[in-house]
Each structure stands twice: as structure tokens, then as C-alpha cells.
Amino acid sequence: MAKRPVSVIVIALLLHEIGISAHLSKRKRGEREENKEYRYRTPLDPDGVFWLFWDVDYATSSVDFRLRAHFPKSESWFGVGFSDYGDIESADLAVFWTDPDGWHHFQDGWTDKDGYFYIDTQQDYKLASSAISDHVTTLTFSRKFDTCDDHDYVFDNGTSHIVYFLAHGRPGGVTGTCLAREEHGLTRVQLLKPDLPDVTMPDDVWTFDVTAPKVHVPSVETTYWWYVTRLPNLLNKHHVVKYEALIQKDHEGLVHHMELFHCQTDVHTHVPLYSGPGQAEQKPPELAPCKQVIGAWAMGATAMVYPEEAGVPIGGEGYSPYVLLEIHYNNPKRKAGLVDSSGLRFHVTKQLRAHDAGIMELGLEYTDKMAIPPRQPLFTLTGYCIHQCTEVGLPPSGITIFASQLHTHLTGKRVRTRHVRYGVELPELNRDDHYSPHYQEIRRLQYPAKVMPGDALITSCDDSTKNRDHVTTGGLSIHQEMCVNYVHYYPRVELEVCKSSVATAALKAFFSFMKTMEDQPTSRRSTPTENYESIAWSPLNVHLLKSLYEGAALSMQCNQSDGRRYPGHWEGVPMTHVQVPLQKSERPCPAETRQKSSS
Template sequence: MECNYHLFLLLMTWTLYVSAVPFGNFSGNYRYNLILDPTHDIHFFWDVDYRRNLVHVKIVSRVPETSWFGVGFSDYGESTFADFVVFWTNSQGTHHFQDTWTDGKGILHIDSSQDYVLERGKTQWDMTVLEFSRHFETCDGKDYQLDNGTTHIVYFVSEGNPRSITGHNVTAAYHGLQRVQLLKPDINLARFPPDVWTFEILAPKVHVPPVETTYWWYTTTLPPLPNKQHIIQYEGVIEPTSKNLVHHIEVFYCVGVSGRLPFYNGPGLAEGKPPELASCRNVIGAWAMGAGPIAYPEEAGYAIGGRGFSQFILLEVHYNNPRFIKGVVDSSGIRFYVSPTPRKYDAGILELGLEYTNKMALPPGQDLFKLIGYCIRECTSIALPRRGIKIFASQLHTHLTGKAVYTKHVRDGVELPELNRDDHYSPHFQEIRRLPEPVHILPNDALITVCEDSTKDRKHVTVGGFSISQEMCVNYVHYYPKSDLEVCKSSVDTRALNGFFEFMNRMEKMPTSAKKGDIDNYNSIDWTPLNSHLLKHLYATSPLSMQCNQSNGDRFPGYWDGMPLTRIIVPLPNEPSSCPRWQHYR
């Protein structure tokens, strides 16, 4: 019967590997690896072949021979509607390697199309080594389609030696997930020059407050830098004891401080900065939960030091502590790699998307609701250099309702290839990702950042803001050569929003009022499907209020309220699929 499913039946006598051998000895030619489970029993190695659109995987497992396991993928880490490859041994001692899927209840089914190709396998006692490959797109509706966004790798371990695995409930087994960018771009990272040195900016043994959201501020200084140098890489340094509490970290350079900066070490403001810290606004390093190191391309680095360069910086750590845990002491921060030999270009960081403001909101009970932030051509035309800039890395950012984020690139009404996209975005995994190739942005180009949010489990409206329970929609892009444009973000025009609240009061009899603030007005509305649709229409049609901001915090000259939306006249064509037209994906 199993032959009808084209299954790989493995009849093996294994002798090579023993459980005492450390996992590191199995890396071979695989460039990437990840430990899947908390007890370090399942190690996932992989590599990517873009020429043949294949991902090559090696699983090294210490699952006992009296148990069986599966590893695979799902949209957001669920064990339901998942795509698993399963290794199991029946009561006769026969080994099986099978492509499977789970339904909405987590029940396991054998896939009629076996798309995981086993290449090698060995086992002895409690050690199993499996090497296999799979195409990015298999044209099988039960398989997960791999892309270059976030991939949720799921796994389970179940006890026993079953006669058949069909009908087993994966959700009842020991299971979990890890997040990774599986299809990493093929980029040749620049080698460190011999003169590289490092420094760290760390939180000074902060006693993390037992409250949901804390922005901790700490002012300190850079090492003495009499000459210009370039940051060429940075990475998070996260305390193991507080890794589940540190949501993101930013290091701000304090512009133009020639004397002393007031010392600060304590909880900061959720929004804005006091006047004495207003100069600390240029981001020189950032980390978010799940992120790895960010390396600059060999032609660019972030400039620090030299004549007139202020030594003062502000470290901001966002702690997310929804369980109000007490007694955690944190010294997390960022490590910088610096070269005294300057590179060709100075790099910069530009914020795209929506303003941090409660003018935006998400109605409750929405499967998906789009929030859209604009960087309009009227801003790039006056703020970017004549030859434009090249964006080489991107960090998409939302809070807890974000499900997908992407940034569109528009030139003269024509939509160009997207800057970055993550269709399975997770707020718990916000990497700064190098782009496969730098994207050239010219003056008069527009960039549109779209966040698709889900509030189906929320009973109340979600407004924009800094708290983790509020929402953001941002893309932090890294580029060169550095310009004076630091923020290019939008919000709905204030007059249009006030008109919406007035309409809701007059026509829908909602207790909204011009005397109330935006948060109170949003909370005064009964979010019926009709009212949710009206808000969506408001955002899709209303003019914009723009933040087209210089690095000193001031707006570029011009009138930035009531600005028109960017219209796409020629959309980007859909990429042709290699699958038959009749093929339907789940």
C-alpha cells in the first residue's frame, strides 16, 4: 500500500554515528544551522541552491529509538495546516521517511505527492542523521511554498513505534517552532580588515521593571575617536537571563553636543524625548528580537569620530514584560565592529512607513486590515542626492498584530520590484536583512510600506503608539551614500480624520467629539463591519500629513499637510508560476 504513495522506505543498518559525538561535527558543507528544541535534541542544518531552486537540509537528532519525529513548515508556527517530513520506525524495525501534512485539527496524513527527496540517512541507538532536499515550490497544495521572508520551522516528537502514522494528532505530541530566514540571499560578505576593533554599548545592570512596557534610557559616551572611522558591522549582545524580555535596542548618536549631556539612567518616555535629550536622534545601531549581525557592504560604513564629532550617545532598550516578572537584571546592548580605514561611502538609516501616532488605528475582529505609510516623491525630490541612494538592508517592524509587511517602489507611476517583503512576518523575529542586490532609489521615487495586521482575537480597537499593545508600521532601511533625509513617513491628514469622527457622530450616532482626543474617539466607535469598512476607505482615499525630516529633526522646507497619496498607474506584473493553472494551494 505504501508504494502507491511513492514513499521512501528505508531499510538501514546504521553504524557510523554515536550519540556522544557533538552536533558541531555534522555541519559538513552546510552554511547555516539552527537548534530547534530547548533540550538541543534536534539540530537543523541547511543550504540554498538558487540555480536549481532547492533547499538542502540535514537533520541530526537525538530522539530515542522508541520515539519518532517530524520537522517541517507552517505559516506562523502552528502544528495545524503544516507540512512535515516524518521519520518513524514501525514495530518490525522498518524505517520510514515520509512527506506528510496536517489538517485543521493537527491530524497527520500521508501526502500523495512525496516531494522531500532523501539523499542519505544513518542511525545508531538514539542518533539519527537525515539529509534531504526539496524545491522551493513543489506545485503540491499540501506543501509549504518557501520564500525569502520569515520561515517558521515546526517540529514534533511522539513516543512509540506505530504501525502507521496516519491519523496521529501532532498537537498532542511534544512540539515547538523556530523562526529563521530560510532562503538567505547569496551575498559575499566583505572580510574584516586587519585593523578592526570593537566596542560595546551595554545597559548598566538594569533592574527590569515588572510592568508590560518600559523604554529604558541610558546616556554614555563613545570611545575617544580623534579621526573619522567606519562602523562596518554590529550585533546584539543579549543577556541569556533577559532574552525573552528585550524587545529591541537602539543606540542614538547625540548630534552637536559640544559640552556635557545630562546623565540619564532610567525609564524614558514612550513618545518623544525631553529637550535635553532631543539631540540624541541619529540611529547608529539597532537590534530587534531574533536579529543576527548586520554587516555593511565593502563600499560603505557608518561614519563616527573626527573633528567636531560628539562623543555622546543614548542607549534605548525596549523591555516587554507582559508577565510582570521581577528580579531580572539586564546588561544587554550592541557590539560595534569599527575600521580606522574609511570606506568609499558613508552609510545612513532612513525610516519609512507610518508615523508613531495614535492617528492610526485597527478595528477589532479583523482577519486582515492594511495600514499603509508613504514616502512620497515630493519628499525624495528635495531630500535625496541627484544620483540617488542605494538601499542594501531592511528591517521591517510592527508590534503584535503584524502578519505581513512589504515596501513597494514606485517611479513616475510605474511600480518597480518591491524593496522587501515578508508574507509570514513575526514581531518576535525582526532581523535587519541584507537585500540580494542594493536597490537604487532616485529623487522623485516613492516608497509605500504596507502592514497587514490581524486583530481577530482583540475585542477593542488598537491604536498606533509605542506600547507593545499598540501598533507600528515601519521599515528601517540602511543605505549609502548618507543624505540628510532621516524620516520619510506619513499619517492620515488631521482634518480628514476629524471629518471622519464628525461623520461617525452625525450619521452613525457614535459618541465621537471634536473635544476628545484621537484615542478616545476611536474607543467611542462601535466597530461594526460597516464602520470598519468606512475607516479602511478613509485611509485609502484621504490626503496625508508627512514627516519629511532632516537629521536635525526639522522638516525639510515645504508644506507637508494635505499631501496627495501616491498612485500606481502601472502595477508590477505577477511573477509567472511554474505550476499548472489548475493547481490550487491551500
């Protein structure tokens, strides 16, 4: 079946100064809609021409929108809507436009794979009111999460790419217009945010910052900078209840992600105040205990606010004051002379909450043992947190995961973490089917997950290398790949890392097979990267690699917060198998619509 276009709500609006208010008033309702407050908002373009406001109504499975657009020119028309990854092609748009006679039209439409716009036969965007004043156009409308229309984008709780376009002139009609030739752009949001109560901050909250000390960023593509400093002197235990990024102005594209690690040493042990590359051989060995995550941020993330029952513990008797800030700088143009002072701001209180919170890493190890062949539309990599690790690392009462931050580098397209108990799949921990490496929020979960000893957590990333001619290996570089889920949970435990890679023996056997049976120039003396790069990635060889990853034994990282592995056998262990998969929920569509969609 041909790829169906995704709908774009093209709101095409022709503005002209003479006679516009008379026609527009026919669609205008009372002041009730005009004065409504919306919980969420975002600018759509860099100049703030378009602002989108919205509320989520889970009771009716619908979203209420308000769009405001400001045009200094008298004749302009525009559109806004949704597409899978922010393209104006194959998008879901709504049209509010004005014909030559001055009549206004609000219409649901879509674009094809070349960006040509068409009116939808099923009109699912419902206009509530419209108004124009001082060149500001305001449209209030709504739409269901799932309209059962193949031309419409289905709203979910992952990343939504909002697209817009702006055109000038007086169109005689909008059908057949090529929107790819007009000014257009995108922004990213989580449209269906969880319906959670706002958290009230304690009245004694104060803040401190941990920022890079005017780092001269190296003129190389990838740098992991380490900076060791001391926390404020806290004689008593406190809780971090919120943290957020402080990105230096104009460095939004330079700082890819940051983590703050606590150095778990004796309170009397001195840790050198190092500032330099994290991969440098001359870095002090005393930094090895700096492994317990206090905060983690990645590009696009907003502030992390903890639930009222939990906070990250800092300070108190026996608490080492030393922390290590790690910043991943992405400098693809290798610019020289960049000086950065980005970092994190922490909001703390001495009013302790019921639980200490922690952060745990799930997914794949940072290793070149895993790879993605070139020219793959989608290729899945999976990391396992196996039941043997949670058995030794979690308390008998389990932990509650309340937030999740999915993380990949540049090829990530979809990410999800499954939850398995005794072979039975439970509801997913998190999923983003329109993932963007440029928008990696820490997201509170609508339904916190209770993870018990013996449970398994499986994190999978679907990566696209269709525009790459060379193999992509796992690793720290921006052009290598990661597949990670940083989960926020309580009560805090010593288990810090629960990640896997393909077993070393299985990978060596694969390279040996490729040499013997497929006549590939692999070698026992070569590194995994060298062997992966030596293989000609025919469809057959890609299939063989998939089969390896789907069935081979694992090498596990089941690590405590000080970096040591838990006692146990962690090499060559079997992967988790789901015996009873989770039943997929049915779309709320009539039977004839479902048959049409699947045909």
C-alpha cells in the same frame, strides 16, 4: 474554497536497537553527503534534540537539508517541516518512520486544520542518505522552492516557521495520527538567505560596547529607557562595519528592541549623562538633538554586517562623542526587581570604505491617529514616503538600500515595502508574508535598490486583531501598533524619517461623520484614541475606516537627522498612487496544476 492545509515534512522515525542498521544501510550513501559542510544551521528545540542544517541552491531552486536528532530513548519517532506561522496544524511534514517489521519509511505528508497527519500523493522531499549511530539519527534530503503541490509550503525569502514534533512508541502506521497531541514546537529562520559573498573584516577591527548601566526595569508593561553615554575618544574618523546585540542572560523576552542615536551637537557642547524613562517629563531638553540612528536591533535579529563598500561613520574632527541608547523593555507580567545591562557591540575600523552608510525610517508615524478595529483577520495599515520628500532629501545620484529591518508590534502578520517611480511600480524593496514580531532580522537584500529623488516608498502592514475585543491604536506601547521599515543605505544623507499618518483634518471629518451619520459617541474634544474606542465596530464602520485610510490625504514626517522637518508643505498632501503595478511572477507550475490550485 476551503482553506488548504500547508504541508509538513513529517519525518517519523521509529528507533529500536536491534537490527536497525541493517535496514537503514539500504538508504545510506557514501561519505560525500556525510562530510558536506552546510552554510546555515539552527537548533529546533530548546534542548538541542533537533538540529537542522541547510544550503540554498538558487541555480536549481532547491534547498539541501540535513537533520540530526539525538534520542536517549530506544523507541521514538519525530517529524519536522513548515507551516505559515508555526502551528503543527495545517503544516508541511516529512515522515521517516519504522514499521513493526523494522522497515524504514521516508514520506512527504501534511496535517489538516486539526493536526491529523496524512501521506501526500505527491512526494517532493527527496531523501539522499540516512544513518543512525549512538542514538543520533541523520537524514539528508532536498526539496524544490515551489513544488506546485497545494499541500506543500512554498519557500520564499521571508520568515520561515520550522515546526517539529516528537512522539514515543511503535506506530503501526502514521496516517491519521493527531500530531497536535504530541510534543511539538517551532523555530524561525530566513530559509532563503541572499546569495551574497562573505564580507572579510579588516585586520585592524576592534570593538566597543554600549550597554545599559544596570537599569532597574520598572514593573510596568512598556518602558522606553534612555541612557546617554560617551563613545570612545576617536580623533580620526572610523567606520562601523558590524554591530550585534548583547542581551543579558535570561532577558531575551524582556528586551524588545534597541536603537543607538548619535547626538548631533557641537563638539564642545555638553550633553547630560541621563539615564531614565524616555517619556519622562523631567528628561533634559539637551537630548533633543540625539536623533541620528547609528544602530537598530529588534527581537530575533542577528548581527548586522555591512557590505565592503560602506560603513557607519563615527569619530573625527567636530564629531560629538555623545550617544543615546534607547531600549524598549516589554514586561507584560510587570515583574519587579529586574536589573538589565543589555546593549550593542560595535566593530570598527580606521580603514575607511568608499561610502558612509546610514539608516532611514519608512512607514507609519508613531501616532494614535491610525487604528485597527477589533476582531479583524487581516487589516492593512500603510505608511508613505512620498516623492516630494525624496525630492528634497536625496542627492541627484540617489541612494542604494542594501538592507532592511521590518518592524511591527504584536498584531503584525505580513509586511512589505513597494518602490514607485513616476507612478510605475519597480521591484519590491522587501516583503515578509509570514512575518513574526518575535523574529525581526536586519536582512541584507539579494538585489540592492537604487532610490532616486522623486521616488516613493510605500510600506504596508497586514495586522490581525481576531483575538482582540478592543480597538488597537498606533503608538509606542507593545499593545499599540507600529508599521516601520528601517532601511540601511549609502551614501548617508540628512533625511532620517520619511513616514506618514492620515491627515488630521481628514480624521476629524471621519469622527464627525461617524457621530452625525452613524450615531457614534465621538467628540471634537476627545483624543483619537478616545474616539476610536467609542465606536461600535460593525462591518460597515470597519469598511468606512478602510475607505478613509485608502483615500485620505496624508500628514508627513519628512525629517532631517536633527529632528527638524525639511522646508515644505507636509500636511494634507496626497498619497502616492501606483498607476502601473508590478507584474506578478508566474509560479513554475504546469497549466493544469495552476488551474487546480485556483479552483
